[in-house]
Amino acid sequence: xxxxxxxxxxxxxxxxxxxxxxxxxxxxxxxxxxxxxxxxxxxxxxxxxxxxxxxxxxxxxxxxxxxxxxxxxxxxxxxxxxxxxxxxxxxxxxxxxxxxxxxxxxxxxxxxxxxxxxxxxxxxxxxxxxxxxxxxxxxxxxxxxxxxxxxxxxxxxxxxxxxxxxxxxxxxxxxxxxxxxxxxxxxxxxxxxxxxxxxxxxxxxxxxxxxxxxxxxxxxxxxxxxxxxxxxxxxxxxxxxxxxxxxxxxxxxxxxxxxxxxxxxxxxxxxxxxxxxxxxxxxxxxxx
Amino acid sequence: xxxxxxxxxxxxxxxxxxxxxxxxxxxxxxxxxxxxxxxxxxxxxxxxxxxxxxxxxxxxxxxxxxxxxxxxxxxxxxxxxxxxxxxxxxxxxxxxxxxxxxxxxxxxxxxxxxxxxxxxxxxxxxxxxxxxxxxxxxxxxxxxxxxxxxxxxxxxxxxxxxxxxxxxxxxxxxxxxxxxxxxxxxxxxxxxxxxxxxxxxxxxxxxxxxxxxxxxxxxxxxxxxxxxxxxxxxxxxxxxxxxxxxxxxxxxxxxxxxxxxxxxxxxxxxxxxxxxxxxxxxxxxxxx
Numbered sequence: 001x002x003x004x005x006x007x008x009x010x011x012x013x014x015x016x017x018x019x020x021x022x023x024x025x026x027x028x029x030x031x032x033x034x035x036x037x038x039x040x041x042x043x044x045x046x047x048x049x050x051x052x053x054x055x056x057x058x059x060x061x062x063x064x065x066x067x068x069x070x071x072x073x074x075x076x077x078x079x080x081x082x083x084x085x086x087x088x089x090x091x092x093x094x095x096x097x098x099x100x101x102x103x104x105x106x107x108x109x110x111x112x113x114x115x116x117x118x119x120x121x122x123x124x125x126x127x128x129x130x131x132x133x134x135x136x137x138x139x140x141x142x143x144x145x146x147x148x149x150x151x152x153x154x155x156x157x158x159x160x161x162x163x164x165x166x167x168x169x170x171x172x173x174x175x176x177x178x179x180x181x182x183x184x185x186x187x188x189x190x191x192x193x194x195x196x197x198x199x200x201x202x203x204x205x206x207x208x209x210x211x212x213x214x215x216x217x218x219x220x221x222x223x224x225x226x227x228x229x230x231x232x233x234x235x236x237x238x239x240x241x242x243x244x245x246x247x248x249x250x251x252x253x254x255x256x257x258x259x260x261x262x263x264x265x266x267x268x269x270x271x272x273x274x275x276x277x278x279x280x281x282x283x284x285x286x287x288x
Numbered sequence: 289x290x291x292x293x294x295x296x297x298x299x300x301x302x303x304x305x306x307x308x309x310x311x312x313x314x315x316x317x318x319x320x321x322x323x324x325x326x327x328x329x330x331x332x333x334x335x336x337x338x339x340x341x342x343x344x345x346x347x348x349x350x351x352x353x354x355x356x357x358x359x360x361x362x363x364x365x366x367x368x369x370x371x372x373x374x375x376x377x378x379x380x381x382x383x384x385x386x387x388x389x390x391x392x393x394x395x396x397x398x399x400x401x402x403x404x405x406x407x408x409x410x411x412x413x414x415x416x417x418x419x420x421x422x423x424x425x426x427x428x429x430x431x432x433x434x435x436x437x438x439x440x441x442x443x444x445x446x447x448x449x450x451x452x453x454x455x456x457x458x459x460x461x462x463x464x465x466x467x468x469x470x471x472x473x474x475x476x477x478x479x480x481x482x483x484x485x486x487x488x489x490x491x492x493x494x495x496x497x498x499x500x501x502x503x504x505x506x507x508x509x510x511x512x513x514x515x516x517x518x519x520x521x522x523x524x525x526x527x528x529x530x531x532x533x534x535x536x537x538x539x540x541x542x543x544x545x546x547x548x549x550x551x552x553x554x555x556x557x558x559x560x561x562x563x564x565x566x567x568x569x570x571x572x573x574x575x576x
Contacts, residue, residue: 023433023438024441024452027444079396104441104444107367111402112432112435112437115432115435122420136407139403139406139407143306144319144404145310146311147403153312153392153393153400156393161312
């Protein structure tokens with residue numbers, strides 16, 4: 001079974017565990033709508049690729065880790081779209097969860113998915129110490145002081161710490177994706193952090209480029225939000241060309257940071273292809 | 289060290305782990321304000337008492353479990369107080385988190401505390417399989433289909449399943465408190481579920497009584513919310529006297545449901561004293 005199918009099956013299994021007889025039906029539908037139809041699944045793909053690169057020996061653990069990463073990512077999107085934050089009505093080209101189901105269910109669906117992510121890891125079959133390590137890794141990536149929740153909270157401070165903001169808001173789940181991929185395969189997660197950090201930073205730059213230069217049709221959500229909400233952005237700091245140059249050097253850095261592993265080729269290709277995919281089509285055409 | 293000090297120290301330690309250099313300062317303050325000054329700490333006290341009754345052999349694990357239960361409870365209060373739910377301005381006699389810090393930080397503080405609860409268990413020192421079991425137990429108690437998040441979500445359905453509503457919204461964390469107390473001590477959590485279920489139901493009845501008959505000054509939050517929000521309530525179903533009678537029989541049932549254990553006396557006293565404490569003073573005076 002290829003990685004895409006493994007990721008979708010693991011997410012389907014996780015949601016089926018949540019949506020059993022006795023679950024409030026609208027909550028279950030809201031949760032599913034936040035996870036399906038699928039987005040790019042960037043974080044679980046990265047996790048799977050690192051696990052394979054490290055000689056994966058327990059596929060079920062990688063699948064649980066990948067599903068947990070995606071559930072956390074989707075949960076953060078639901079809460080970030082709430083009216084008290086971005087107030088975004090669109091996500092992946094469809095109404096955001098609070099728009100479709102109301103604010104109460106959007107808050108609760110996010111909460112339930114954070115919990116489901118931990119449950120998915122805890123329910124996996126495999127060595128308890130490995131599962132506990134994964135729980136610690138995803139906890140750090142989501143919580144405080146340096147996880148995505150802390151990253152979002154920097155937007156509520158009068159003085160923003162830019163380094164912590166970027167590192168937490170986008171970087172933390174990428175660091176977790178590489179570290180958890182390694183830990184899923186029983187490898188040491190520590191040397192993989194730098195790879196995730198570079199990829200996360202590249203992804204943030206790509207996101208800033210898409211916000212500044214893509215069309216709504218291309219990315220399925222509102223554009224121009226960084227300027228509208230006066231948020232820091234690589235494009236605002238270094239211009240379009242500077243941001244593209246920076247993105248490319250980050251991707252090279254990620255590949256160079258990879259520690260020795262059983263099979264790194266597939267991972268190298270994934271990193272390179274993601275970098276291309278993320279630059280908005282009209283910029284890529286200009287740059288080419 | 290007595291149980292009260294152990295609980296407060298474990299919560300302080302957990303929050304210190306979150307609030308390190310690099311944590312957004314207002315988020316950290318919002319989280320602390322939701323946990324301190326202390327409430328009754330009913331759930332961690334129950335967890336500690338069951339662990340002691342089962343012959344606790346690793347105090348650090350019980351303390352982590354108790355802190356995790358209280359963090360989940362406080363997180364649920366923050367989110368339940370949000371304007372899109374109860375819109376409560378007061379909690380424990382002080383401004384609720386969204387009132388003091390704004391909605392965005394209230395959403396994020398709740399999210400961060402859910403994550404911190406899992407992190408607190410995962411960071412405890414002890415056998416990995418025991419910590420993993422605790423992770424599963426608290427996950428079920430908070431998530432879907434039967435945890436407190438699901439319980440809250442029943443309020444968003446057009447047809448409410450009353451049995452699931454009560455069992456989830458209040459009962460689930462009490463079941464977890466007894467089951468996690470047993471699991472913390474390495475005992476089988478299953479036979480303890482019924483004890484937690486009865487106590488949780490008694491607590492819900494007591495809460496309904498307090499909502500119907502207590503003063504704002506006595507309970508530190510708005511009263512009359514069940515009727516105001518057209519919510520199901522034991523008092524609305526069976527009247528004040530019927531609810532008091534039902535509360536007492538649930539407490540007896542909880543004590544009778546206790547499985548054989550090393551030292552059950554302290555736990556029996558706690559259950560009985562809690563039942564007395566929870567009945568609003570003016571009703572207790574009338575009943576006496």
